[in-house]
Amino acid sequence: MRELIVLVLIWAAAILLLVFKVPREKRRDANIVFLFSQSLAWLYVYIQTFTGNMEFPFREFHESTKMSFSLYYIFYPAISVFFILYYPKKGFLKKCVYFGMYAYGIQGFAYLLAQYTELITYNNYSLLMQFFINCGILIIVRGFYYWFQKGFVK
Template identity: 30%
Template sequence: MSREWMILVAVWVTAFSLFFFIPRKAFRLAQLAILFKQLITWIIGLVVVELGLIEYPVREFASENRSSFTFEYLVYPIVCGLFNARYPENRSLGFKLLYYCSYCSVITVIELLIEINTDLIRYLHWNWYWTWITLFATFLMSRKFCKWYFSISKIASD
């Protein structure tokens, strides 16, 4: 097994282990965030690959799709579920901004290390800051969607 495939297996194990860090009372919120993030990252990932901005030389389902199933459909959504489940709702705006920035920065640094050291991701016409910006935007979109959805479901159940 090549180094890239071992990394993919380790990423799958790590991603699924993140479920243990989601508080039980916030599990429905995390599920919704995961599903929403899957929708938007799958679409964005496909567009980015088709425009030739990023390439995934080693990937699952290589004959079906040029995007990375692991990153676009598993890792980013599960991290987003954790992000939303542990969101510091009652903290200051500055703390919330730091929360967003820390998640985006950690994921971006990990992706950049993977891009530099493996054949899992190759930036063609892409830079790390585009990753950071798209992560920030999709985390913000998922947070707004979850707040909207649960405010609607609360009204409907009253």
């Protein structure tokens, strides 16, 4: 029952934040970042479940997939949207701290889910490796968004 409550809260938080906190002029950008983050999340979680590093004992679609739908297709892409929206314009140190905060925030949230629910089970968990993977995913999202924006700059 705890898992279901957490999933409902994740859905509500993600939808409410995306609807009310994304400015109108940035909605198109938020959509493309959200969709791109979903594809990255799918690839990441597929590799992790295929190699046995991660399991999802409680899943929404138990018969059709071994992956968690809500976490990797709704919540983490929503985090990527806010990562891009509030990305600092200047300051190398500020950008590094920003990347670190988001990478550790994602990691901390996933760790709490693994400890207190059955949404995630880590079989081979390395704190440092997970941090670098989260940073890598955020760098790829940021790179894609930068590339996407260059086509619209006149």
